[in-house]
Amino acid sequence: MTRNGNGYVVRVLVYPRAEVLDPQGRAIEDALGRIGFDGVERIRAGKTFEVSLNAASRAEASEAIERMCRQLLANPIVEDYSVEWLSR
C-alpha cells in the first residue's frame, strides 16, 4: 500500500439528489410492505464505493477522490455524493 506515498481507504456514497425520483427506493419500500415490514417510513437506495489509493498526502488523496466522484463515480446532475475516510 505504500509503494508511492501513503495508503488511504475512502468510502464514497452516491444517492439520487433529494429532488430527483428514487424508483429503486420506492420499489423496495413497496416490496417490504408486501412481505410484512410495516414500520418502514422511507428507503433511499444508492451506490457505495470503497476506494483504496496511494497518494503523497491526505490532501492529495482527497483532491483525487473529489475528481473521481465528479468524473466517474457520481452524475452530479442527478446524484449527490459524500466521502467518508476509513483510514487516517
Next chain:
Amino acid sequence: MTRNGNGYVVRVLVYPRAEVLDPQGRAIEDALGRIGFDGVERIRAGKTFEVSLNAASRAEASEAIERMCRQLLANPIVEDYSVEWLSR
C-alpha cells in the same frame, strides 16, 4: 416519525463477498486508470440503503433490519452486508 414508537435511521452497506468477483469494481478501476488516476489500488463497488423506520425499541428495529437484509436487501450467497446506525 414517532407515530408508533420511535424513529430510527440505519445505513445498510452491501458488497460482493470477498471470494466473489466484483466486475463493477474492476471496470471502475480500469476506467480510472484510463482517465489518468494512477494511485488507485482497488475499488469495491456495492449498494447502500438508508432505511428510516419506526419500532418500539432499538432492539426491535435492529431485528427488523437484519431480516430485511437477509430477505430483500442482500443476497447472502454472494453478498455481505453491514449495518450502521445513523440515529440513536
